[in-house]
Amino acid sequence: MQDINRFIKNNFNLYHIIGMVLGVGLSMIYWAKSGHLSDNWLKNSPVMMAIWGLLVGYILMDLVFNARNRKNKDENEK
Numbered sequence: 001m002q003d004i005n006r007f008i009k010n011n012f013n014l015y016h017i018i019g020m021v022l023g024v025g026l027s028m029i030y031w032a033k034s035g036h037l038s039d040n041w042l043k044n045s046p047v048m049m050a051i052w053g054l055l056v057g058y059i060l061m062d063l064v065f066n067a068r069n070r071k072n073k074d075e076n077e078k
Helices: 002-011 014-035 046-077
Strands: none
Touching (some): 014 046
């Protein structure tokens, strides 16, 4: 149980949740504006667009969060 709690604490913080919400929101706006009339299987399905937005939002915010932590760690070592 402690391993699961540690995994969640390390991989799902406020930055990740914000990134996932923004990713899903922006992907749904994109789907509504241009995707639902497409022949592309990813753009045609709102569920697939939501999953894509969720993944992209998580990955981008994970990169930002890790870069910020790395910068803070480097500043503390000096």
